[in-house]
Amino acid sequence: MRLSRYFLPTMKDTPAEAQIVSHRLMLRAGMVRQASAGIYSWLPMGFRVLQKIEQIVREEQDRMGGQEMLMPTIQSADLWRQSGRYDAYGPEMLRITDRHEREMLYGPTNEELITNIFQAEARSYRDLPKQLYHIQWKFRDEVRPRFGVMRGREFLMKDAYSFDLNYDGAKESYNKYFVCYLRTFARLGLKAIPMEADTGPIGGNLSHEFIILADTGESAVWCHKDFEDADAANLTVNYDDSKAVQSVVDHFTSLYARTDEKHDQAMFESQVPADKRIERRGIEVGHIFYFGTKYSDPFGAVVAAPDGGEVPVHMGSYGIGVSRLVGAIIEASHDDAGIIWPECVAPYKVGLVNLRVNDDTCVVACDQAYAKLQDAGVEVLYDDRDVRPGAKFADMDLIGLPWQLVIGPRGLEKGVVELKSRATGEKQEMSLESALAKLS
Ligand code: ATP
Ligand code: MG
Ligand code: MG
Ligand code: MG
Secondary structure, three states: OEOOOOOOOOOOOOOOOOOOHHHHHHHHOOOEEEEEOOEEEEOHHHHHHHHHHHHHHHHHHHHHOOEEOOOOOEEEHHHHHHHOHHHHOHHHOEEEEOOOOOEEEEOOOOHHHHHHHHHHHOOEHHHOOEEEEEEEEEEOOOOOOEOHHHEOOEEEEEEEEEEEOOHHHHHHHHHHHHHHHHHHHHHOOOOOEEEEOOOHHHOOOOEEEEEEEOOOOOEEEEEEHHHHOOOOOOOOOOOOOHHHHHHHHHHHOOOOEEEOOOOOHHHHHHHOOHHHEEEEEEEEEEEEEEEEOOOHHHHOOEEEOOOOOEEEOEEEEEEEEHHHHHHHHHHHOEEOOEEOOOHHHOOOOEEEEEOOOOOHHHHHHHHHHHHHHHHOOOOEEEEOOOOOHHHHHHHHHHHOOOEEEEEOHHHHHHOOEEEEEOOOOOEEEEOHHHHHHHHO
């Protein structure tokens, strides 16, 4: 993409309404614009990142055995009356009446709808287990939408639902998601710590929130310092081997890690040595939850059991805040000059900077580099605008592409271009051929 044609409204100044760095940088880097409180339009640059995150989330769900589907954003109030949540959900639910005076709502989550779909089709234990998911916009009328896309009212969530014959089966599904989440967040370049979370009236210990430590996070969390060194990046496990999956879960749950509702100070102090205690704030990027027959009971989602008779299916639900992750990744990866995208979610891999657009040699070299990168399938944003080099460098640092390939007349005289890594700031002079080889 040529920057001269791209819709990238960057801003030099800090927008007054943005309180945290990710929100400021998303506005300044032309990624999003607010449509109304907590509701955002995603401009081309922001949308590319959102889609890349979505794709990584999708690949890891599929790898685990999840099946993607798509449920609507608008749901019927009757479904929610059936579970008893229509009144219980309160003012966070956006309620809508259609022209026939039917009560509808903009879905804040999908347990009711998926259980309703499942109960109509499932017959026998042979139909189990199943893991279904979708990636769809949700609406929650948050009291205080803030921090940009981190706490929006309309936001993109991956929500998955598991169906099993009994508790043991449901726990195996839960464990798979646990490992799947570790892999997903590690692939996104994030250190997400699984923390024991409240299960509400259902009880048990099968609820974890995946938390990224950050001062701007809205949850208070306590955990063992060794989580900082735990690495899930190279975690490979055969999801069909339930013992292997369980042992990964055991490993990642062996140390203290709890969110505020579950925190027990005395237990924390007895289990974690003083120099290993982390007491901080964190961002909830994912949440997994086993809730038994809470929805299958009221919806009559039963199957024939192997020994005859009918049993309600055991369910769990599993969310990832896809749009929140865009902000969370920026919170974890930026500097004073702007965003530093991990390569896996970067909107483009390379920013090609032409330092002198009215110099023929320079233009020829840049056009050639642009064509070669595109031929090699490298995503490249080509700054061919007629503006000062200083402004180009500032914009490149702000939008945070992993590599900057800088081509100017002085270098070309010596037969070199400059390749800069955004993350390390390291600059190297080399021939255009070597630079292209390095980037392809
Ligand atoms: P929070 O505690 O932040 O309000 P939640 O516990 O209400 O989140 P869940 O119902 O567990 O959220 O939803 C699953 C995931 O969706 C969360 O882990 C989070 O990443 C994301 N999410 C929830 N609310 C929002 C929101 N208002 N804006 C953006 N993402 C959200
Ligand atoms: Mg909430
Ligand atoms: Mg929460
Ligand atoms: Mg939650």
